[in-house]
Amino acid sequence: MKYIMKFRIPQERGNEVLSDPQFGHKMNELLTEIKAEAAYFSTIDGQRGAFVVINMNDASEIPAIAEPFFLWLDADIEFFPVMRLEDLAKAGPSIGAAVKKWGTR
Numbered sequence: 001m002k003y004i005m006k007f008r009i010p011q012e013r014g015n016e017v018l019s020d021p022q023f024g025h026k027m028n029e030l031l032t033e034i035k036a037e038a039a040y041f042s043t044i045d046g047q048r049g050a051f052v053v054i055n056m057n058d059a060s061e062i063p064a065i066a067e068p069f070f071l072w073l074d075a076d077i078e079f080f081p082v083m084r085l086e087d088l089a090k091a092g093p094s095i096g097a098a099v100k101k102w103g104t105r
Contacts, residue, residue, distance in 0.1 A: 001056055002037075005065065006050040007075040015074060018048075030072070034065045034081075049075075080094050 001043070009017070017023055031039050031052065038053040054065060062079060069075040 001086075002084065003048050003054050003056055004080045004082050005052045005054055006049065006078045006080065006086070007069050007073070008047045009043040009073045009075050011047055013074040014048045026072070032042065035070070 010103070034052075034054060036052045036054055039050055041048075041050045041051075043049065056062070056065070066077050066079075069077055
């Protein structure tokens with residue numbers, strides 16, 4: 001299942017880790033380790049952060065993905081399950097059933 005992991009790095013810790021000349025290499029290594037499909041870096045609530053697309057087969061994978069970001073970056077992390085267009089198409093019948101049962105007011 002696809003997830004978007006959003007992480008935000010607190011300002012002080014961000015200043016510390018970015019002063020390390022190996023920061024880019026370490027980030028690349030971490031993203032490779034968690035098998036990130038894509039990573040988009042931005043600001044989140046005025047802090048440094050990113051949105052990372054990952055695939056997980058089971059929720060038990062969350063700690064292995066999240067812990068490095070907690071430990072290294074003191075990051076705040078959220079996971080959002082997401083669907084691709086193909087997934088949404090597969091969900092069509094169940095959406096239709098929900099609308100039929102619950103959509104009338």
